[in-house]
Amino acid sequence: MKKWLSMFFAVALLAASVTGCSSPAPTTEAPEGSEAPADGKYKVAYVARAQADSFAAWLANAVKEESEKYDNMTVDIFDGQASDDTENSLIENAIANKYDLIIIQPNNGEAQRPYAEKAIAAGIKVITTNARISGIEGASSVDADPYKQAQVNAELAVEKIPQNANVVILKGPPGNFHADERYKSWQKEFFEKRPDVTIVGEEIANWNKDEAMTYMETWMQASKKIDAIISMNDNMAAGALEAVKDKPEFAEIQAYGVDGTAEACLLIKDGKMTSTSLQSAYDLAIALMDTSNKLLTGEETQIDMDIDCPLITPDNVDQYIEMHKKAGAIN
Template identity: 55%
Template sequence: MKTKKILALAMSSLLALSLTVGCTNTSKEEPAAEGEKTYKVAYIARAQGDSFAAWLANAVKDEVAANYKDVQVDIFDGDSKNEVIASHIENAVTKKYDAILLQPFDSEAQVAPAMAAMDKGVKVITVNNRINDNDRAAAVDADPVDQAAKNAKLALEQVPQNGKVVVLMGPAGNMHSDKRREGWEKEFFAKRPDVKILDEQIANWNKDEAMRLMEDWIQTHGEIDAIISMNDNMCVGALEAAKAAGKTNILSYGVDGTAEACLAIKNGEMTSTTLQSAYELAEKAVKLTYDVMTGKVERDTIMVDCPLITKDNADEFIEIHKKAGNID
């Protein structure tokens, strides 16, 4: 077991190195004048294999390259492992980064390494999730309860009487997953006691895990009226399994507003999602990181909006993805 952990950390470090090669500041603006400080930022993504996390990491890289000539950002892959993320945080301290911009995977597990980094003088800013019991780290986020509630209110009208649903959760301990589930409980399950939850499982934001779960659920339960997912990636995975089984009339709800989800909604394959724009998160998170590093602010929490995306307005968000190069 110890050998496997060492190998996993080694592989993650190699991946981080390969990502770093292409992710330092490549702004076309003039470089910082000689003698001026160049700020070093370590961006730690929860998992580059997660479509939203990859979207956000790319948006952070692009935002720095376009607008911050005196900032170097290096991107590291957390690989959905708390020990890997902790190692990246420790390495950022050792290598004297000015700031860590962290996309937390586990809101509790990242508290100790983040606080240790701050104790050693490295600024920590979180984006697209926050860490628990913290009044020190600045943050840019969206309201996960509201993200779920907007979908849940739509589902109230759409899920049939005595409907049967399955629920896909993000990682254990992830605040966004837990709070989205709270939003569904308050706005849907508490108001629809007729609805039966066939099963509820953790799929770790992962499409493949969600696909395997959905395959099992179809085998076990047969008819399923709705997929209630805490993010788009899992929702799309479950829908792919349903499609392969010949079941194409299942309602499905996600969160993120990824390009893949927006296309699925336009094509009538997915019902709705709520947007948390990686572009807006990146813009605000990089600016907040810069303001904290330069002493303009000590700490702030900034929230972004989360509009509902349905077939009626999917084209608007597909166009945004096209302009950003996420859709050809």
């Protein structure tokens, strides 16, 4: 039923727009010998993982805004609704509608792999992003290194989390490259180095704030001592922190995330969150549109790249709050 309904899924052009990081004016002329579309504009489909996911929404907004700098492309945004069936159907629809390029932000990389391969077989260019689906012949990718994203947080946590601490873990969806690699990094870079730490709760919250808040409420009832929240993204960390808000017994709880969202930066500034690592949707959007343009005009045939992942703490959070203010994400 979901798949049938998704065939009628409307284009979800995002209402909220933000201004991305500054970048040089793009070159949009096709090199000699390459074919430009008859109407002068290439059609690009961006299939977002889920608009309910704060980072996915941030990235989709940034992509839409950045795309407006290119007069040779039109970009349509589609919402995968955190559903493999929906996302796969949207990719199939984009193939049927003869888009020139499809950007896929997977819900579950392995579930989307055959549909990305189907698009390539149909002669459509494909970019996978956040997280890349590796090993697809003919596909490009724009991403960040999820192991490093978690590692910079884990290295700080080794020093900051107290001895014999109780911690809880919030995981992303299984099979998602970023979720799996961040979890692997925490295991190697923190838990192997801190055998004194006890895990009193561990659940898959699917990047979702509400799910994370529900799990945290349950853990609080079962364990009166929780020293740290280890989350694979900021959205889940924020949900868990919402559950402990105004509860004195958890006033000193630490929380670690990934993404560097506006919300996470404000939580760090307020002393409620310990750290996050930046996965700049602005930088990803700039790279995605530049890569799309180069692939479509024939300047490049394949591009695979990663953006940086600096650690954000109370010591440097002001510069990232300023970044979000300039982009309009923080008033």
